[in-house]
Amino acid sequence: MNRKILIALLLPTFAHSAGADVQWVLGQSTLAYHVSHPLHQSDGVSHAARGKGVCHEGQCDFLIAVPVKSFDSGDSNRDLHMLQVTRGAQFPLVTVRVRLPEDASVSGTLHADLEIEFAGQTKQYKQVPFERVNQGNDVKISGTIPATLADFKIDPPKLLTVPVKNEMPVHVDMLWHRP
Amino acid sequence: MNLKAGKLIPGGWVLALSLLIAGPSPAQTAGATLSGTIKDSLGTVVPNAKVVVKNTGTGEATEAQANAAGRYSVANLLSGNYEVSVSAEGFEAKVATVQLTVQTNQTLDVALASISTNVAKPALGDLGFPTAQGSAQDQARLDRRSHMLMIHQRLGLITLAPLVATLITSSGASRHGTVAERDWHAALGGAAIGMYAMTATYAIRAPKIEGTATRGPIRLHKTLAWIHGTGMVLTPILGIMAYEQLNRGEKVHGIASAHGAVAWTTSLAYGAAILSVSFKF
Numbered sequence: 511m512n513r514k515i516l517i518a519l520l521l522p523t524f525a526h527s528a529g530a531d532v533q534w535v536l537g538q539s540t541l542a543y544h545v546s547h548p549l550h551q552s553d554g555v556s557h558a559a560r561g562k563g564v565c566h567e568g569q570c571d572f573l574i575a576v577p578v579k580s581f582d583s584g585d586s587n588r589d590l591h592m593l594q595v596t597r598g599a600q601f602p603l604v605t606v607r608v609r610l611p612e613d614a615s616v617s618g619t620l621h622a623d624l625e626i627e628f629a630g631q632t633k634q635y636k637q638v639p640f641e642r643v644n645q646g647n648d649v650k651i652s653g654t655i656p657a658t659l660a661d662f663k664i665d666p667p668k669l670l671t672v673p674v675k676n677e678m679p680v681h682v683d684m685l686w687h688r689p
Numbered sequence: 690m691n692l693k694a695g696k697l698i699p700g701g702w703v704l705a706l707s708l709l710i711a712g713p714s715p716a717q718t719a720g721a722t723l724s725g726t727i728k729d730s731l732g733t734v735v736p737n738a739k740v741v742v743k744n745t746g747t748g749e750a751t752e753a754q755a756n757a758a759g760r761y762s763v764a765n766l767l768s769g770n771y772e773v774s775v776s777a778e779g780f781e782a783k784v785a786t787v788q789l790t791v792q793t794n795q796t797l798d799v800a801l802a803s804i805s806t807n808v809a810k811p812a813l814g815d816l817g818f819p820t821a822q823g824s825a826q827d828q829a830r831l832d833r834r835s836h837m838l839m840i841h842q843r844l845g846l847i848t849l850a851p852l853v854a855t856l857i858t859s860s861g862a863s864r865h866g867t868v869a870e871r872d873w874h875a876a877l878g879g880a881a882i883g884m885y886a887m888t889a890t891y892a893i894r895a896p897k898i899e900g901t902a903t904r905g906p907i908r909l910h911k912t913l914a915w916i917h918g919t920g921m922v923l924t925p926i927l928g929i930m931a932y933e934q935l936n937r938g939e940k941v942h943g944i945a946s947a948h949g950a951v952a953w954t955t956s957l958a959y960g961a962a963i964l965s966v967s968f969k970f
Contacts, residue, residue: 549967560818562811573811575818585905587838587966590898594835599827603818670846670967 532612533689534572536561537648540683541576543657546675552588554581563686565612572608574684578628595667596629604628618642624655629662640682648687655680720765721789725797727759727775734759735801735814738777745770745786775799779814834896841891845963848888851881856956859949864935871932878928885921885959889914906965913962920955927951 539559545552558580563572578598583589593599607625621637640653658676659666666673727738736757743750746769755761768791776782780801787797801814855877861870892914903911930945941948 560816562815564811571810573813573816575813575816577818583905585907586901586903587905587907587910589904590831590901591835591838594828594831597828598823599831600823600825602823603813605813670842 532565534563534686535689537687538685542681544679552583554583556580568612570610570612574606575603601630631662633661651684722764722794724762727755728800735777738775741774743772779812830896837891837895844888848884851877855881882925909965910962913958916958917955924952
């Protein structure tokens with residue numbers, strides 16, 4: 511009898527963890543790209559990313575999107591030039607899709623395969639390391655995506671006829687929470 | 690009976706004439722307006738949804754796009770039955786029907802179901818972004834802007850050459866110099882002004898991008914442009930006055946004596962304008 515009661519009590523808990531979808535929503539975020547030029551070191555920062563994650567049958571799919579024009583480098587002329595060379599008017603969003611196993615939930619380093627759509631191109635990045643820190647019900651994710659201009663077929667912008675470097679690392683700080 | 694008909698017929702003619710004079714009935718011309726809000730299943734507005742309103746009687750379709758607040762409005766619709774098709778990225782398309790009567794403002798709110806709720810994968814629609822596709826026209830405008838500013842930048846650097854040469858030859862153009870030296874200085878100055886005008890034209894005529902606030906070093910660059918722009922107009926005028934005074938054997942006097950100071954101020958402002966966008970201070 512006691513065993514039946516115990517099973518009846520535990521069953522809903524198990525069903526919730528194994529069958530039902532779990533959703534994550536991106537709260538605060540900071541995305542910053544870094545571009546190097548012999549005369550300049552520029553950082554463009556955006557806090558406008560939106561994201562959602564859905565965990566289903568042991569797999570979590572995350573989608574993060576950020577408007578290209580939301581990146582602010584402190585110079586409107588440079589930002590408009592960035593918007594132009596990245597074809598930001600025609601492809602206004604950067605989207606990042608990530609698939610992770612649901613059990614990748616402990617604090618520490620996690621390695622994620624990313625699919626990034628940017629400037630009309632799609633590029634996969636394998637095993638990008640991110641630091642994950644659990645903060646109560648929230649999860650903080652930080653890491654750097656080793657993007658390059660060539661990955662997205664972007665012609666390097668020039669200043670005084672000198673092009674910027676190909677490397678354009680994007681540092682990511684995100685705080686996810688369950689709604 | 691005939692008497693009745695005789696009385697009615699003139700009345701009928703009056704009615705027919707009045708209809709002819711009045712033109713088509715309001716039912717044919719006066720339009721109804723259909724408006725509403727597009728939301729998702731949770732009640733959050735869906736921006737930029739595509740709305741097609743089709744008259745099922747005539748087959749005529751009118752297309753509209755909801756704004757950022759999810760609101761749409763289609764005016765000048767004839768009375769009749771309509772199919773309203775609503776679609777947005779990340780959502781399942783939905784068709785609703787509505788009957789419109791003459792000169793009415795009818796509201797039809799539509800709730801769209803997110804595609805992601807069916808496939809357990811998040812979609813752009815879930816994030817409030819309607820689509821990943823932008824405008825090729827806006828991109829062409831940006832491309833044109835960048836192209837013109839690139840020419841502006843190159844011409845600006847090239848203009849430095851005749852500008853510096855004009856400054857170097859200025860000492861020979863004074864009253865201690867020869868007429869040939871003054872002519873040479875004037876020719877170089879003319880070339881610098883011409884190059885400057887071309888440079889400025891490319892910046893002024895570059896397409897403006899709506900909703901972009903000017904931030905950073907470009908503000909200083911633009912402020913300095915007011916100084917060297919004014920100077921580039923005043924310098925040749927004062928230079929011509931000084932040139933004529935010297936050629937008449939007079940000492941440079943009056944406002945023409947400000948030519949050198951204005952020219953140097955203009956050149957320094959021009960150089961600072963180039964530096965302001967070349968280096969990060």
